[in-house]
Amino acid sequence: MKLVTFDDGTGPRVGVLDVGGAVVDVSGAAGVGETMLEVVEVGEAGLDAARAALTSSPVLPERSIRLLAPIMPRNNVMAVGRNYHDHAKEFSASGFDASEKKMIPDHPIIFTKALSSIVGPSDAIDASMDPSGTSDYEGELGVVIGTGGHRIAAAGAMAHVFGYTVINDVTARALQAQHVQFFIGKSAATFCPMGPCIVTADEIGDIGAARLRTTVNGEPRQDAPIRDLIFDIPTLIEAISAAVLLLPGDVIATGTPSGVGIGFDPPVYLQPDDVVEVSIDGIGALTNPVV
Ligand code: MG
Numbered sequence: 001m002k003l004v005t006f007d008d009g010t011g012p013r014v015g016v017l018d019v020g021g022a023v024v025d026v027s028g029a030a031g032v033g034e035t036m037l038e039v040v041e042v043g044e045a046g047l048d049a050a051r052a053a054l055t056s057s058p059v060l061p062e063r064s065i066r067l068l069a070p071i072m073p074r075n076n077v078m079a080v081g082r083n084y085h086d087h088a089k090e091f092s093a094s095g096f097d098a099s100e101k102k103m104i105p106d107h108p109i110i111f112t113k114a115l116s117s118i119v120g121p122s123d124a125i126d127a128s129m130d131p132s133g134t135s136d137y138e139g140e141l142g143v144v145i146g147t148g149g150h151r152i153a154a155a156g157a158m159a160h161v162f163g164y165t166v167i168n169d170v171t172a173r174a175l176q177a178q179h180v181q182f183f184i185g186k187s188a189a190t191f192c193p194m195g196p197c198i199v200t201a202d203e204i205g206d207i208g209a210a211r212l213r214t215t216v217n218g219e220p221r222q223d224a225p226i227r228d229l230i231f232d233i234p235t236l237i238e239a240i241s242a243a244v245l246l247l248p249g250d251v252i253a254t255g256t257p258s259g260v261g262i263g264f265d266p267p268v269y270l271q272p273d274d275v276v277e278v279s280i281d282g283i284g285a286l287t288n289p290v291v
Helices: 036-042 044-053 085-093 154-160 173-178 233-241
Strands: 002-007 012-017 023-025 066-068 077-081 109-113 139-145 161-168 192-200 211-216 219-225 251-253 275-280 284-289
Touching: 002 023, 002 036, 036 044, 066 192, 139 211, 139 233, 139 275, 154 161, 154 233, 161 251, 161 275, 161 284, 192 284, 233 251
Parallel strands: 077 251
Antiparallel strands: 002 012, 002 066, 002 192, 012 023, 077 109, 139 161, 139 251, 161 192, 211 219, 211 275, 275 284
């Protein structure tokens, strides 16, 4: 199932994308949570209720609604640095972090993005929020946690995955560098486009086979299969939950492949009037204009 959060003028509600891509409003059906967070918390029973409500719920005209980010987690969006070999290479070659001795880290590099950076799948990325003028895109797979937990072993970690979404981990490169810790450079308002939906784990099958693609103004920039991740999804969940209590609805942005703007010589940063599109097979596309 492809679950969305939409606004029809009365506030955020939960819907399901039908086969034609139209939004079916299942928010009024019994047993379906009011918000995506509640749907995730209810788990399998909530999904069953949404499935059962599909045929009897209204299909909404596209023009009457706006898709929002599918979920607003309770913990910050967790994200992974340098998690594709080619990207680690381009990042290292850019001279961005001269203090970093190892191109491939021994352990996943984990940072977070503020919740206030989250926007919807077609909302604008406001580059003026980055005073350094070095805004860059990072197309990424987002993993949505279903059942939370602490000290989740990699062997059983996939049972904790509710589904998948697409994230653009927009980054102010100069801020990322000058503050050492990534948080500020990753957390400007509008710098976390997410969506367009959450595809439930049962529907997508082998996520490793899906390809991630990013274009800027239609020009191809990133194109890689998810299986190229250095630290795979179970390893990330094990590493984070070794210390962090993962909550239902938490989101992990799993890292970006090569092709980001800082990998160009000279770097190519996002400019107003650019349009960035990040898509992943089986999930959908984020299409965000830069203002
Ligand atoms: Mg990233």
